[in-house]
Amino acid sequence: MTNSKVQIIDPTQLWQFIPINQYIKPPKPLEETVRQGIIGVFQKLWPTKESTDLPLTQKELTVIPLTKLDRIVPSPDWTGAVNALNLALDEWVKSGASKGNVAVVLCHPFGGTQEILTIWGKDQCWLILDPPPRTEILNDDLNWIEHYIKGKDTPFVLPNLEHYYLRHVKGLRLIRELFDWLWSNSCQCVMGIDSWAWTYLKHTMKIDTYARTILVLKALDYERLNIWLKSLFRQSTRRDLFFRETTTGKYVLSSEVPIEDAKKQPRYDNNFLKNLAGYSSGIPLVSWEIWRTSLRTDPDEELLLKEDELEMDPRNKRRTIWVLPWEKVELPIIPESVKRNESHVFHAVLLHNGLSIELLSQILPISLEEVTQSLNKLKRLGLIENRGDNWIVSAIAYPRIREFLNSEGYLIDDI
Amino acid sequence: MIYQNGEILFFRSLTSTEILFIIAILTISWLVMKLNRYWIPFLANKFSGKRRLYILALMPILRLIIIVGVFIIIFPLIIIPTTENLIAFLGAMGIALGFALKEYISSLIAGIVTLYEMPYRPGDWIEINGIYGEVVSIGLRSLELRTPDDNIVRIPQLRMWDSPIFNSTSGSRELLCVTDFYLNPKHDASLIKQILYDVAITSPFLQLKKPVEIIVKEKPWGTHYKLKAYPVDARDQFQFISDLTVRGKKALLDLDVKFNTVMQVIHSEQSVDNF
Numbered sequence: 001m002t003n004s005k006v007q008i009i010d011p012t013q014l015w016q017f018i019p020i021n022q023y024i025k026p027p028k029p030l031e032e033t034v035r036q037g038i039i040g041v042f043q044k045l046w047p048t049k050e051s052t053d054l055p056l057t058q059k060e061l062t063v064i065p066l067t068k069l070d071r072i073v074p075s076p077d078w079t080g081a082v083n084a085l086n087l088a089l090d091e092w093v094k095s096g097a098s099k100g101n102v103a104v105v106l107c108h109p110f111g112g113t114q115e116i117l118t119i120w121g122k123d124q125c126w127l128i129l130d131p132p133p134r135t136e137i138l139n140d141d142l143n144w145i146e147h148y149i150k151g152k153d154t155p156f157v158l159p160n161l162e163h164y165y166l167r168h169v170k171g172l173r174l175i176r177e178l179f180d181w182l183w184s185n186s187c188q189c190v191m192g193i194d195s196w197a198w199t200y201l202k203h204t205m206k207i208d209t210y211a212r213t214i215l216v217l218k219a220l221d222y223e224r225l226n227i228w229l230k231s232l233f234r235q236s237t238r239r240d241l242f243f244r245e246t247t248t249g250k251y252v253l254s255s256e257v258p259i260e261d262a263k264k265q266p267r268y269d270n271n272f273l274k275n276l277a278g279y280s281s282g283i284p285l286v287s288w289e290i291w292r293t294s295l296r297t298d299p300d301e302e303l304l305l306k307e308d309e310l311e312m313d314p315r316n317k318r319r320t321i322w323v324l325p326w327e328k329v330e331l332p333i334i335p336e337s338v339k340r341n342e343s344h345v346f347h348a349v350l351l352h353n354g355l356s357i358e359l360l361s362q363i364l365p366i367s368l369e370e371v372t373q374s375l376n377k378l379k380r381l382g383l384i385e386n387r388g389d390n391w392i393v394s395a396i397a398y399p400r401i402r403e404f405l406n407s408e409g410y411l412i413d414d415i
Numbered sequence: 416m417i418y419q420n421g422e423i424l425f426f427r428s429l430t431s432t433e434i435l436f437i438i439a440i441l442t443i444s445w446l447v448m449k450l451n452r453y454w455i456p457f458l459a460n461k462f463s464g465k466r467r468l469y470i471l472a473l474m475p476i477l478r479l480i481i482i483v484g485v486f487i488i489i490f491p492l493i494i495i496p497t498t499e500n501l502i503a504f505l506g507a508m509g510i511a512l513g514f515a516l517k518e519y520i521s522s523l524i525a526g527i528v529t530l531y532e533m534p535y536r537p538g539d540w541i542e543i544n545g546i547y548g549e550v551v552s553i554g555l556r557s558l559e560l561r562t563p564d565d566n567i568v569r570i571p572q573l574r575m576w577d578s579p580i581f582n583s584t585s586g587s588r589e590l591l592c593v594t595d596f597y598l599n600p601k602h603d604a605s606l607i608k609q610i611l612y613d614v615a616i617t618s619p620f621l622q623l624k625k626p627v628e629i630i631v632k633e634k635p636w637g638t639h640y641k642l643k644a645y646p647v648d649a650r651d652q653f654q655f656i657s658d659l660t661v662r663g664k665k666a667l668l669d670l671d672v673k674f675n676t677v678m679q680v681i682h683s684e685q686s687v688d689n690f
Contacts, residue, residue, distance in 0.1 A: 167616075167617045167619070168617050169610070169613050169614055169665075169666045171617070172613055172616075200623065203623045203624070204623065336461065347619065348619060363617075363619070364619055365619065365620075365661075365662075407466065408647065408648070409588055409622065409647045410623075411622075411623035411624055
């Protein structure tokens with residue numbers, strides 16, 4: 001589908017925090033849904049070994065080295081999102097506790113809201129609390145709450161509430177105590193919580209009844225993605241970069257078509273962005289990760305010169321970065337060999353936004369050895385990765401894992 | 416009514432080609448029905464959850480289509496399709512059923528009835544005559560159950576007429592599991608209820624979309640707790656109950672709650688008698 005028209009969105013409106021009941025996910029293009037459905041059935045019937053080779057038609061294009069990739073698609077700057085959160089919470093902050101003393105900011109995995117909340121808290125000079133060690137939670141140790149919460153009346157921020165409980169018989173006391181305290185006090189508190197933990201605690205402890213203000217970051221639809229991805233490379237380089245699809249040569253991001261090309265046929269195709277928004281459900285860091293994965297460069301062309309060279313030679317200011325067509329982007333699939341143990345691992349890891357091997361073996365009814373085997377298997381498949389001691393699902397595989405758990409009958413996040 | 420030489424014509428005279436055609440149709444349909452019993456469960460097991468149940472549900476529907484199709488093709492080839500002949504055919508069938516093959520035909524009819532009444536479907540967990548298991552396949556004459564011990568039990572469809580059928584799933588993937596705890600009555604029941612609730616909601620097998628219920632009943636020998644909850648997948652029911660039992664016991668023992676056993680009860684009753 002080719003569309004040269006783009007709805008104009010005010011770049012300052014890129015980030016918006018909205019009430020949870022107004023949240024809408026970007027739609028998946030119909031063609032892609034049908035294509036994925038057919039591929040899924042074929043995969044079930046005739047499973048094939050996953051190839052790590054990219055089926056590129058443009059063999060000469062290569063993956064961009066990490067250091068250069070970090071300059072083309074750097075880590076996001078959340079300033080705009082922090083301002084948006086400030087705007088959304090402004091009235092609630094000023095109201096004191098009259099509109100409820102707890103405001104909840106929901107966050108999808110890889111949604112970036114924890115970072116946004118932390119920056120917002122610092123800007124507001126509010127107390128930002130780190131969670132207690134998980135061993136303390138498991139030991140029914142309430143020292144943390146006695147020390148950091150009780151007896152204090154300064155407003156505070158809990159950026160990641162999902163780290164305050166464990167799905168274990170002894171892992172729920174701390175969060176219950178915390179909510180009981182919040183319920184009986186008027187101290188203002190902003191809580192960031194992962195959407196999976198929120199859904200779990202909502203079903204088991206009715207925590208949604210504690211907060212009247214529940215916000216969520218508006219999903220990045222393809223128009224917002226267009227603005228965001230352009231703003232990313234402008235963060236780190238003054239060079240004009242053009243992102244063009246490898247097979248058609250069409251421009252992937254709008255309003256970047258050079259003047260000499262603009263007179264010809266419509267050269268912009270938003271199909272990639274629509275697919276990206278649909279697949280990632282508009283979650284910023286999932287889109288970011290896939291965008292990075294899909295970029296290629298021509299090895300003959302020196303990609304990025306140093307900025308001082310750039311000043312000297314203006315002709316080098318324009319470079320083309322090639323983008324794989326959506327069908328060629330290598331997204332992990334969940335093979336038939338993923339069984340019940342692995343499903344439990346996925347669910348546990350998502351409910352806690354990361355867990356160590358030891359905690360996984362304590363939470364799940366499987367041995368440490370089986371947990372290790374499952375994690376190794378999932379890591380090999382590119383579905384899970386470790387950050388220090390913690391295991392998390394990989395950003396690029398997250399939408400597939402969510403779909404998989406849904407089809408297996410698990411409770412998944414409901415935003 | 417069609418006459419030939421003053422006699423009513425009932426059967427058509429068949430040519431050798433027609434006979435071969437009928438044999439071919441019967442053989443092919445028999446083969447397809449046999450294959451049905453293998454490839455549909457094979458295909459269904461590639462999927463999980465609702466998709467698995469939907470595919471399994473195709474099995475009886477396909478069988479019904481084949482039976483009706485074969486009947487429509489063969490009947491007018493063998494019998495001259497007039498009203499009188501149809502009545503005569505059904506009458507003859509009735510006599511045959513009434514005498515010679517009563518049990519067998521009764522099972523076949525029950526098998527056909529199950530196709531539209533659907534008292535059980537492939538993938539359901541049912542109990543008939545004390546036999547509990549998952550319905551693996553439904554044939555015309557019998558159904559196959561896989562018991563928790565992985566035995567395949569073939570039960571004649573005839574049982575449908577006179578035996579109660581307990582269906583725990585009725586086409587859905589959810590199945591209520593009950594885990595029992597028998598405790599010494601000297602304890603704080605509300606605390607135990609809270610602990611058992613936590614045991615349930617922290618089980619990875621739990622279907623969180625369904626409610627968890629705890630029933631407490633005081634018995635002469637102690638307090639009986641029934642923890643009622645649903646697993647994510649009905650096939651995990653025994654692992655789910657085991658998980659709840661293991662973790663429930665540990666949590667209760669950590670609280671120093673005493674469990675009641677038959678020996679303890681007998682002993683305490685004897686002590687009362689002696690007293």
